[in-house]
Amino acid sequence: MTNRADLHTLTGAYATDSLDDAERAQFEEHIGQCPACAQEVRELSATAARLGLAAAVVPRPALKEQVLRSIATVRQEAPRTEPGPPGGTVPRAPLRRASRWALAACLAAATAFGATAVWQHREAGDARDQAREVQQRTEELASLLAAPDARTRTAKLAGGARATVVVSEGRDRAAFLATGMAEPPRGKVYQLWFNDKGTMRSAGLMDPERTTSALVMKGRVGEATGMGVTVEPAGGSPEPTTKPVALLDFPA
Template identity: 60%
Template sequence: MTTTDLHQLTGAYALHALSDEETVAFERHLAGCEACAQEAAELSATAARLGLAATVSPPGALREQVLRRIGTVRQQPPDGAASVVHRGRARLRGRQLSRWALAACLAAAAALGGTAVWQHQRAEDATREARRAEQATDEIAAVLAAPDARTRAAALGDGSTGTVVVSRSRNQAVFVVAGMPHPDRGKVYQLWFDDDGAMRSAGLMDPGRTDQAVLLQGAVDGASGMGVTVEPAGGSEQPTSSPVALLSFPT
């Protein structure tokens, strides 16, 4: 396998579509290729963000309601979404995915994934859980699409990758991870802001998901970075274990 071949495997690696032999060869290549490491992390972030469309479980009666209303309600894609997705695919084929294309793809995916939920809310009044999920998705998309959004990606070990996206204008940050091992039973991954060595809780990750995007809870303020530790279920006031990941915020 040539170096040129390895440069072309970032997309397949992000989707866990490589064989064991190819994965070993590509991860060896990642250690010495900053461009591929960055691109693989960003593509992994894209894949994880696309998965957010499936985080809301529809009510059991939704199918019956949709079938009853299908003759009178025509679902339309959001304005411009088709062209955004088309451009995103073209850039993926060209291997160069900029931060702006990433934000556009993720925003389009959020809009497309939320269409059915939005229609149900208009028809039947959304549940509190659906509203919270939609709000979280919107906030994540807003950070990713912010004009001043800056990203930093890193390999976290065990084949996982993490990307932190920071918007200073919104004073918010998002952590996107792919391939994170499940924590031990009764444990959870907890996020922290690094305030010049003082760790401030930034919320919990979903222990049942290996790929996810999480809005850090709280303001970025003067934090210089973030960390991830393994804590007892429910989280801790202060870290009780060594960090499994530390990322400095992009400037």
């Protein structure tokens, strides 16, 4: 039986349907009496739904066997503990914040799974450097997607591609999620742009080797009313040189 203090840490597991029947029943009884946990479940579920807009990348068949072999040989890091306050009172709010960002980071990492699989075959030093870089991008993306004021707009693109833009007015940032985009021509790259009332401002480049992406656009939203995507030479251009392959207005 899970104690009352532990119940506050199960919001992420509940939102991702990771509890057994007994735990689920106990937690559902708990959130009926705990508005804070009920609100957090709603936020985490919304975050998972936004991330679900980006299609998962199918890993190579041998990866599952490789991971299962590693489980028996890789030592699990012991959980960090902090001394509790007098009287054994559990600090509930920090636990909720920790579970929220941990879940969001894990969900966002799933959208970048295709990139992380490549690390398995690179030198350890390079893999660690890339892991840190992707972790930073993942945490930034997860934080934006979990923002209380995050708004989304989704559109179908040519060729069956699907794109979603997420905007947080409070954070003054935007994210772009796309799936099924055609590979750009050799030596070319997709470049993102903020649409400042007709003037296009560079917002970063997509990985030319991936047709599914989830990334925070570079720069502040500012006065931008929408965004666009064009095909540009490798390294990008200071201004668009081709007709946009995608134009999306930001959600109102």
